[in-house]
Amino acid sequence: KSEAKNYFLLKGDCVIARSGSVGKAHIFSGIEEVVFASYLIRLRFNKEILYPPYFGGFSQTRLYWNQIISNTKGGVQQNINTEGLSRIKIPLPPLPTQKQIAEILEKADESKQKRKEANKLTDEFLQSVFIEMFGDPVKNPKGWEVKNFGEISEIIMGQSPDGFSYNVRGEGTPLLNGPAEFGEIFPKEVQWTTQPTKFSKQGDILFCVRGATAGRMNWSDKEYCIGRGLATIRSNNKSKIEFIFHFLKFKYSQFQKLGQGSTFINLSKDLIATMKIPAPSLSLQQQFAEIVNKTEALKEKQKQSEQELENLFQSLMQKAFKGELVFN
Numbered sequence: 412k413s414e415a416k417n418y419f420l421l422k423g424d425c426v427i428a429r430s431g432s433v434g435k436a437h438i439f440s441g442i443e444e445v446v447f448a449s450y451l452i453r454l455r456f457n458k459e460i461l462y463p464p465y466f467g468g469f470s471q472t473r474l475y476w477n478q479i480i481s482n483t484k485g486g487v488q489q490n491i492n493t494e495g496l497s498r499i500k501i502p503l504p505p506l507p508t509q510k511q512i513a514e515i516l517e518k519a520d521e522s523k524q525k526r527k528e529a530n531k532l533t534d535e536f537l538q539s540v541f542i543e544m545f546g547d548p549v550k551n552p553k554g555w556e557v558k559n560f561g562e563i564s565e566i567i568m569g570q571s572p573d574g575f576s577y578n579v580r581g582e583g584t585p586l587l588n589g590p591a592e593f594g595e596i597f598p599k600e601v602q603w604t605t606q607p608t609k610f611s612k613q614g615d616i617l618f619c620v621r622g623a624t625a626g627r628m629n630w631s632d633k634e635y636c637i638g639r640g641l642a643t644i645r646s647n648n649k650s651k652i653e654f655i656f657h658f659l660k661f662k663y664s665q666f667q668k669l670g671q672g673s674t675f676i677n678l679s680k681d682l683i684a685t686m687k688i689p690a691p692s693l694s695l696q697q698q699f700a701e702i703v704n705k706t707e708a709l710k711e712k713q714k715q716s717e718q719e720l721e722n723l724f725q726s727l728m729q730k731a732f733k734g735e736l737v738f739n
Contacts, residue, residue, distance in 0.1 A: 419444040423463040425454040425470075430490040431622070432591045434479035436470035438463050452493060461501070465509035468516035469501060472725060480579045480602050489588070512727065519720050526713050530595060533710055534660075537703060541657045544699055548658050548689050549665075555691050561684030563650035568620070568680050569609050569637035576606035583607065587617065589640035590624045596707070596714060597632040607636035611643035616656055618642045620678040626666030628659060642683065650688075651696040653703040658688055 420426065420439040428435045429452050439445075447453055456463055469475055482495030504512070546553040560566075569587075577586065583605035585598075592598045598617065611617055611631040619627040621640045637643055644659075646652040666678060 418446050420447050420453065421455070423456065423458065425456070425463060425466060426451040427454065427470075427491075427496065428452075429492065430488065433483055433489050433491050434470075434476065435591070436467065438467040452491075452496060454496070459506070461503065462506060462509040462513060464513035464517070466501065468513055468724075474502075474729075475499070476601055477579050480577075485574070515727065516724065519724055522720060523717060526717050527595070529713060530710055533706055537657060537706055538660065540702055541661070541699065544695060545654075545689060545691055548661055551689050553689075553691075555689035557687050558690045559684060560686040560688050563647065563688060563690065564655055565645040565647050566680050566683055567609055567611075567637075567643045567645070569639045569641040569643070571638040572604040572606045572608050572636060576604045578603050578605065584610075584634065584636045586636045586638065587611075587641055588638035589622070590619050590627050590629075593617070593627065593629045595717075596630055596710065598629050598635065604636050609637050609643070611635045611637050611641075612645065614645075614652060616644040616652065616659070618644050618659065618683075620683075622676060623667075625676040625678050626659070626663040628656065630656075642678075642680070644683075650690065651693065651700045653700040654691075654696040655688075657699075657703070662686070 420441070421444065422440060424439045426437050426439065426447050428450060430450050454466075456466065478499045479491065482498055483489050483491050484495070503509075545555070551557065571588065572586065576583070579602055581600075581603055583603045584607040585600040586602050586604040586607070587598050592601055611634065613631060613633050615631040617629040617631050617635075617637070619625050619640060620642050631643065644655060646655060666676070
């Protein structure tokens with residue numbers, strides 16, 4: 412029983428992913444004890460020195476993520492261990508200052524969550540428009556011509572560069588290995604490679620093909636190197652990329668079902684290319700694309716506002732690290 416207690420979480424404990432979304436942290440705020448999974452590392456803080464919600468905020472900073480990447484091991488299946496985590500340096504202002512910073516960050520996070528909810532409603536609106544214009548893409552009630560997905564798009568499967576070419580100094584091409592780098596719309600640059608392999612271009616769809624997040628997507632806002640956990644999907648002018656994106660979004664639950672009963676989902680190029688997709692007229696797809704672009708423009712304005720909040724947050728943490736914060 413005493414040994415089992417080592418695997419329970421208490422309020423204020425932090426769990427960090429050792430694999431998968433390596434480095435992602437969560438502060439446990441529950442009342443009842445729960446057991447944490449083997450792919451997690453538990454941290455239990457000295458609360459006289461470190462305020463747990465403050466660390467939760469710190470775990471979202473560039474300073475934290477740069478250190479996580481520097482201490483991550485492995486090529487394709489990356490991971491971090493307790494030794495790597497022990498090297499993470501944390502800015503430690505006085506405890507009252509940590510609590511004030513955490514309160515500010517909590518308010519900023521509430522604002523972010525409201526924006527996410529607005530974006531979710533926007534996405535639901537676009538899905539409704541999609542169904543209204545084209546019908547259920549699986550049942551195809553409007554009788555559109557049906558094609559193989561590979562006929563209306565170019566599919567480029569990712570290939571991971573050699574691990575020694577990775578860096579966090581911004582040298583080479585930004586590297587994406589999976590959804591850990593995904594943002595609300597576009598990915599985040601957290602690592603680079605000096606030996607890029609496969610590329611996405613601006614306007615491509617970044618599409619997860621492996622693991623529990625298979626089917627998740629982001630837009631490529633510029634050129635990236637894509638690792639083996641991703642594919643890039645590009646229109647070949649026989650269909651609008653906005654139509655393709657929302658078709659894939661509709662199919663997300665089906666991609667997830669492909670992994671049921673197995674330990675690892677793997678969407679191959681052949682599987683993606685042979686999916687059946689309705690092919691409405693390009694003029695109708697263009698009408699849908701115009702609606703999408705206007706709606707996404709609104710989301711982008713929201714995203715810019717969110718980025719301003721993020722910049723303020725990063726500035727706050729930078730000042731905390733330098734001991735420049737002064738509270739009345």
